[in-house]
Amino acid sequence: MLGNFTYCNPTKLYFGKDALENLHGELQKYGKKIVLVYGGGSIKKNGIYDDVVKILQDEGKDVAEIAGVMPNPTIHKLREGIDIARKHGVDLILAVGGGSVIDYAKALAVSVHCDEDPWDKYFIRFEEPSCDIVPVGDVLTMVGTGSEMNAGSVITYPEKKLKIDHVFADESVMPRFSIMNPVYTMTLPKYQMIAGIYDIFNHICEQYFSGEDDNTSDYLAEGLMRNVIEASRKAVVDPTDYEARSNLMWDATWALNTLIAKGKSMDWMVHMLGQAVGACTNATHGMTLSAVSLPYYRFIMKDGLPKFVRFAKAVWNVDADGRSDEEIAAAGLERMKTWMQELGLVLHIKELGATEDMLDDLVNGTLILDGGYRVLTKDEIRDIFRQAM
Incomplete structure (x- = not known):
């Protein structure tokens, strides 16, 4: 092994067919205001949405939703989400979906309390957050990106024909917990x-x-x-x-x-x-x-x-x-x-x-x-x- 390095990964993983039950305990660690982030609606068709919402209700959470996160999340969608999260006074961002949804949630987490434009700050100048970072948790429904256990985020600016990733150095950007049930991936085309x-x-x-x-x-x-x-x-x-x-x-x-x-x-x-x-x-x-x-x-x-x-x-x-x-x-x-x-x-x-x-x-x-x-x-x-x- 060459060079010097530090290894730390703070994400807690819950794996298996009963993994979602652990969402109860994780939600109890955070405040009442939850922003639920998901994609095009497949989680409503396969029942995952209903299961997650029931747990949120059982834990007495006040939920705002950001739906329709696209496979290549755009800066425009991010700015829309920032407004929703700020108005809601978000305590935890809960991403339910695949890598794009989790990437989006992490970009949102570093932008909610940031006064600067997130595109310029994070995806052009590649700066680290200089503000409070909202914690992120996720329920994984598609595998591939590894976004459930890293600090990376990819955002697209369609008009500029740019798709840029930023792997944040701050460990607080990593999901605090990830719920991983392989059965959830079986409905994918x-x-x-x-x-x-x-x-x-x-x-x-x-x-x-x-x-x-x-x-x-x-x-x-x-x-x-x-x-x-x-x-x-x-x-x-x-x-x-x-x-x-x-x-x-x-x-x-x-x-x-x-x-x-x-x-x-x-x-x-x-x-x-x-x-x-x-x-x-x-x-x-x-x-x-x-x-x-x-x-x-x-x-x-x-x-x-x-x-x-x-x-x-x-x-x-x-x-x-x-x-x-x-x-x-x-x-x-x-x-x-x-x-x-x-x-x-x-x-x-x-x-x-x-x-x-x-x-x-x-x-x-x-x-x-x-x-x-x-x-x-x-x-x-x-x-x-x-x-x-």
Whole structure:
């Protein structure tokens, strides 16, 4: 393990079929004023909304609702929510949904008591909160982002064609508690399920494809990746397979709760490329990642060849006999492609609505990071998007 680091994660997890019962005890720790945040209404169709509201009523809470949080939450929706939360005098924000809803709740938590514009402060200048942070709790209904146990938030500004994430350093931004019942994820459409699965896998890749030391984090990452692959194959065949869905839920949490980031420089360029696609097309996040991953990894493979060789052998069981390192690494990416096709993931950004006319916006909307094996130029980013088209 290289470097110095601190690890602390204050989120309390309640996992399993009876996890929601723990909401009673958690609500008793906070004041009366609750803001309930959720998405497009699926939780009303599947009964989760009624279950949560009953517990809120049983605990005597005064509830205001922010409904209709979209898959790519916008700054306009955030500003709307700030007004609601301020007028209500919020004591706790309770997010019921997937990563987008929880991301939104965290952005709301750092904005309610902030006098500055949240877009400029948090997503342009990347400042930390200088105000009181409203506590957040969540009931998770879709897996993928790991937002239930981290301090990240992604917000989109549609008119500017920008989708930007901010991983806050302040541990108070992390959810105080997360309720995780794998059964809640079983009503998701297949498209959303497999998009979430790839989001999990790519979160691990972003932390894995950096650094060359013999790192404990990389061994943990390899185990998580192998489990995602195995569980995903079972879940696609039978979406009601509890063991598979529970493993995917747990994989998603540990993929991005900062544990496997320790001792790593980290890459995150697939996310930067994918978020540019999402900003231009409003496409599902996991699918934007799957569409740009292979072109990007093929481009940087030569720069991080030892790790790509290790990936091929340790994750995809590629036989190294008689092959050069380049051939082993390429074979690993081919097996990854086969798995992606097996799941039904999108492999080209044109399938998400991207066109050649969008290239300038895609390039200009891609934030260039320096944690991976290669720092991309604008021209290289353009070439990668062309390969992904």
